[in-house]
Amino acid sequence: MPAHRAHHISMVGVPAVSHVLPSLAVIKELVDRGHRVTYANDPAVSDLVETTGAELIPCSSTLPVADNDWPDDPIAAMGLFLDNAIHNLPQLHSAYDDDPADLYLYDIGGFAVRALAESQGRPLVQLSPTFVAWTGFDREVTAQLRQLPGADEYRTRFAQWLDDCGATTTDIDAFAGVPERALALIPKAMQPKADTVDTGIVTFVGPCFDARSAMDSWDRPADAENVLLISLGSAYTRQPAFYRECLAAYGDLPGWHIVLQVGQHTDPDTLGEIPSNVEVHPWVPQRAILERADAFVTHAGMGGCGEGLLAGVPMIAVPQAADQFMNADKLVELGVARRIDTADATAEALRAALNELTTDADVAHRSAALRADAQAEGGTMRAADLIEAMLP
Numbered sequence: 230m231p232a233h234r235a236h237h238i239s240m241v242g243v244p245a246v247s248h249v250l251p252s253l254a255v256i257k258e259l260v261d262r263g264h265r266v267t268y269a270n271d272p273a274v275s276d277l278v279e280t281t282g283a284e285l286i287p288c289s290s291t292l293p294v295a296d297n298d299w300p301d302d303p304i305a306a307m308g309l310f311l312d313n314a315i316h317n318l319p320q321l322h323s324a325y326d327d328d329p330a331d332l333y334l335y336d337i338g339g340f341a342v343r344a345l346a347e348s349q350g351r352p353l354v355q356l357s358p359t360f361v362a363w364t365g366f367d368r369e370v371t372a373q374l375r376q377l378p379g380a381d382e383y384r385t386r387f388a389q390w391l392d393d394c395g396a397t398t399t400d401i402d403a404f405a406g407v408p409e410r411a412l413a414l415i416p417k418a419m420q421p422k423a424d425t426v427d428t429g430i431v432t433f434v435g436p437c438f439d440a441r442s443a444m445d446s447w448d449r450p451a452d453a454e455n456v457l458l459i460s461l462g463s464a465y466t467r468q469p470a471f472y473r474e475c476l477a478a479y480g481d482l483p484g485w486h487i488v489l490q491v492g493q494h495t496d497p498d499t500l501g502e503i504p505s506n507v508e509v510h511p512w513v514p515q516r517a518i519l520e521r522a523d524a525f526v527t528h529a530g531m532g533g534c535g536e537g538l539l540a541g542v543p544m545i546a547v548p549q550a551a552d553q554f555m556n557a558d559k560l561v562e563l564g565v566a567r568r569i570d571t572a573d574a575t576a577e578a579l580r581a582a583l584n585e586l587t588t589d590a591d592v593a594h595r596s597a598a599l600r601a602d603a604q605a606e607g608g609t610m611r612a613a614d615l616i617e618a619m620l621p
Contacts, residue, residue: 235263236620239330240283240356241321243313243338244271244294246463247532249278251358251414252336254439257281258613267330269321269342288320292338297464299550304379311387314341318394321345332620340405341394348395354619355411356612357431359531359552362406364425371402407431410619412612415531416538416603419559432615435606436535438516447517453486457583458518459526462533465549466492468571469499475526477576479583480504488518516540524587526579529557529568538565541600543586543593547574564595 240256242249249270260266260282268278269286273295278285291313293299300306318341325345333346333353346353362370374380387401398404407430417423417433449456459475461468472491479487480503487507491497497509515533519525519540527533529546534556537544544566546557560566567582586592 235265236331237265237267237328238332238334238616238620239267239269239286239325239342240334240336241269241288241317241339241342242274242336243292244274244290245292245338246274246277247530248336248338248358249274251437251532251535252334252356253277253281254437254609255356255414255612255616256283257439258609259616262613262617267324269317269324269339286324288317288324291316302377302379303374304377304383307374308379308383308386310338310340311383311390313338314344315390317341318344325349332616334616343398343404343408344391344394344396347397352619352621353408353410354616355408357407357411357413357415359415360420361411361413361426361431363420363422364427365422366406367402412615414612415535416599416606418538418563418599418602419531419534419556421555421559433606434612434615435603435608436532436539437609437612439609447514447521449521450486454484455523455587456486456488456518456521457524457526458488458490458513458515458522460490460513460515460533461492461528461547461549462530463492464530465528466490467494468549469495471547471571471574472500474574474576475579476500476504476507478579480507482506482580488513488522490515524583529553529560531556534560535603538596538599539603541596543596545569545579545582545586547571563599565592565599 238259256266266283267286268283269288270278271290272287275285292309321342329349329351333342333351334356335342337357343353384401391399391404411431413431413433414437416435420426457479479485485506489507489509490513491509491511493511503509516536519536519542522542525537525542526545527537529548530553544560546560546566546568548554548557557568561568567586569578569582
């Protein structure tokens with residue numbers, strides 16, 4: 230429903246594709262409802278932002294997104310996001326001190342805007358592309374991080390920045406955590422310890438897509454009895470050995486048509502002979518294919534997990550980094566997936582997992598039930614309605 234009057238809404242993010250894509254449809258819907266929406270992010274993602282109709286506010290990032298050169302050490306990775314926040318805040322002040330938003334939205338990685346919003350006394354809503362903190366998170370996760378080498382130095386530097394940045398929330402863990410209001414753009418089924426999440430703060434709206442636009446086109450071959458999509462997302466695609474195992478597992482598998490996405494950094498010529506039932510691309514319209522697919526080999530990024538559940542397809546989870554290992558285990562717990570770590574992803578293991586998943590009636594039943602649950606969470610329209618309800 231259109232708002233009674235237009236507002237200025239700002240979204241602040243980071244230039245990682247997996248953090249930009251989940252909320253794009255929500256931003257577009259707010260624009261379509263007549264609001265003025267500005268989007269502060271690195272110009273590297275300007276093409277994505279421009280598809281929504283929002284106005285890009287250039288805000289350069291120091292994150293190593295372009296070359297995907299992330300440290301394995303979690304404290305070092307957290308330090309990169311703190312560096313980015315320190316770098317972003319003066320740019321945000323320059324853009325918004327004389328043109329404040331009525332409401333600030335932000336990705337979990339764009340938390341510098343919390344300091345801006347608090348200094349301006351403006352409302353703030355987090356749009357989380359992944360799971361959120363649950364009751365006991367501080368005790369179970371944050372306390373463990375505090376014991377790691379470098380944690381004391383990191384927290385000292387964070388505290389010094391909070392003293393100077395104008396924020397009213399001065400506790401480090403509270404500032405970097407869930408604010409007073411958050412929308413989780415994931416199926417609630419993917420949330421760890423979902424029954425302990427404070428639903429007075431967090432609302433699960435499920436994956437968000439532009440429901441009124443035609444889905445990116447993909448035609449399922451007429452002679453394909455079954456379709457399998459293989460994709461390791463956008464960041465962890467330099468896996469030619471894994472792709473060769475997939476070709477050995479599924480190439481010429483009777484009745485199966487295979488769509489293999491290899492990313493921008495893997496040359497298909499390095500994969501050897503491509504079987505006749507396999508199509509290889511650097512990028513594919515993942516959601517469009519999943520809506521017509523029968524199974525999904527995924528790195529278990531939260532975006533892929535959500536799209537797989539929304540499509541109701543069983544999944545083979547091959548986690549690569551970060552939260553993907555936890556996500557993979559959650560899919561297994563839900564009864565719709567098998568987890569195979571990269572080192573164990575032989576052709577034999579991959580083929581056996583596909584056969585087990587697609588011949589198990591219980592897996593099909595659970596996949597259908599989880600699809601219905603995800604669809605019922607409301608997606609884009611519910612998210613936009615909730616955001617409008619928070620406008621002053």
